[in-house]
Amino acid sequence: MxxxxxxxxxxxxxxxxxxxxxxxxxxxxxxxxxxxxxxxxxxxxxxxxxxxxxxxxxxxxxxxxxxxxxxSITVTEMFRDPGFYLSLRKNIIPLLRTYPFIKVWHAGCSSGEEAYSMAIILHEEGLYERTTIYATDFNQQTLDKARDGIFSNDLMKEYTANYQLAGGKESFSNYYTAHYDHVIMNQHLKKNIVWANHNLVTDSVFAEVHLVLCRNVLIYFERNLQNKVQKLLFDSLINGGILCLGSKEGLRFTDFFEAYWELDKKHRIFKKKY
Ligand SMILES: C[S@@+](CC[C@H](N)C(=O)[O-])C[C@H]1O[C@@H](n2cnc3c(N)ncnc32)[C@H](O)[C@@H]1O
Structure with missing residues (x-):
């Protein structure tokens, strides 16, 4: 051998x-x-x-x-890939606006930066009050960090730049309270976020949602597992619901390539067909 x-x-x-x-x-x-x-x-x-x-x-x-x-690789950022969030704001928010209530699922949310970014956009677009954000991960340690919403002050310069490139409408510092070496995200942003432990490989559908973000998670899975998880995401979306993947992820080699329209090729945004 x-x-x-x-x-x-x-x-x-x-x-x-x-x-x-x-x-x-x-x-x-x-x-x-x-x-x-x-x-x-x-x-x-x-x-x-x-x-x-x-x-x-x-x-x-x-x-x-x-x-x-x-x-479990937990690298993440606020407004990671700002162009993606800009596209979300321009192209997906108008669609979400048509629903009386909105459910969003961040699958593999890591320490929560992605969910806070979404809460900020929804707040600025006047939709946060009618939204529930489910933010899930199988890594309890990182999920606890997400729930606390405490981040290093050193990151704020980069996050502020990302926020602005993502079409931010206010001052990013309005969304946190700064302490000596860390910041705490505003309670208001946490209000409608439900943090939960969920394993994409072994757990099942828990809600029907309008928007799923599963970004930079499937990249660590073999093709067969990607397909299995894509089924879970597909089954969790309403007809016409939106799926967002990471910049190096796609549907081409899965059974779900034909099941979505590609709304934004560059930023990997898809719409579930009726
Ligand atoms: C690189 S981070 C991506 C975070 C965020 N989505 C982003 O794009 O910035 C990948 C996350 O996926 C989570 N993850 C990996 N396998 C998972 C699984 N089977 N179920 C749920 N989460 C998982 C990891 O714990 C980690 O927090």
């Missing part, structure tokens, strides 16, 4: 063990992503092989939790 095949086998055993013991299913995550994260953890923890790592995962719950954190 070559060392590569042996390692592939060990990785698949590790993922199987994590699933059986802890219920988190990474078996169809991108092999390159999982392998990179495992290598990194091996170096950091001084463990010499994936098989040994598997034993540590079984015996040490804290270590297992660390590995789950490793597999």
């Amino acid at each position: 070559t060392p590569e095949v042996r390692q592939d086998l060990e990785i698949s055993n590790l993922l199987e063990t994590i699933y059986k013991k802890y219920g988190y299913d990474f078996r169809e995550y991108s092999a390159a992503h999982i392998s990179r994260r495992i290598k990194n953890r091996l170096i950091l923890s001084g463990i010499s092989s994936v098989a040994e790592m598997e034993r540590a995962v079984i015996q040490d719950k804290k270590f297992a939790y660390q590995v789950l954190q490793d597999f």
